Amino acid sequence: MERSNVLKIDLDVKVSQKLLEKWLETRKLILEHLGYTITKIRYVETEKGYHFWIHLKENLEPKEVAELQFLLGDDHNRARYNFLRLKFRTFHEFNVLFNRKKRIERPQY
Numbered sequence: 001m002e003r004s005n006v007l008k009i010d011l012d013v014k015v016s017q018k019l020l021e022k023w024l025e026t027r028k029l030i031l032e033h034l035g036y037t038i039t040k041i042r043y044v045e046t047e048k049g050y051h052f053w054i055h056l057k058e059n060l061e062p063k064e065v066a067e068l069q070f071l072l073g074d075d076h077n078r079a080r081y082n083f084l085r086l087k088f089r090t091f092h093e094f095n096v097l098f099n100r101k102k103r104i105e106r107p108q109y
Contacts, residue, residue, distance in 0.1 A: 003059040005039075007068055008095055009052040010075040020050070027054065027072050034068075062086055065095060 015023070024041065031038055037057035043050050060068070063086055070079040082095060 003061055004065055004095070005056045005059050007052075007054040007056065007065060007072065008074075009054065009069055009072055010049070010078050011052065011073065012049040012075050014045075014049055023073075027052075030072060031056070031068070036068075062095070069095075 009027075011023075028038060031054070038054060039057055040055040041052065042055075043052040054072070066079065066082045066086055069082070070076075074082075
């Protein structure tokens with residue numbers, strides 16, 4: 001598996017803009033405390049919450065990516081699957097986060 005400089009976080013909760021900004025600020029503080037340099041943060045709102053892409057200056061080993069994502073609050077089920085994929089090395093890419101999900105069109109009444 002290849003090194004990466006992007007952390008992907010799946011946050012499955014909707015919060016106010018003010019709380020979301022505090023959440024982001026605490027993620028920045030955690031990464032800075034651990035010695036990492038953030039170059040860019042991008043996120044999109046999803047049906048359940050948010051998907052974040054945190055770009056770092058440093059290129060990380062897959063294990064380090066998985067550990068940091070867990071520490072930053074990534075969805076615990078997603079984190080568990082990432083750790084299992086790393087342990088068994090059965091996947092070419094372990095850190096999948098979908099930009100778009102298939103949506104079921106609901107009839108309008």
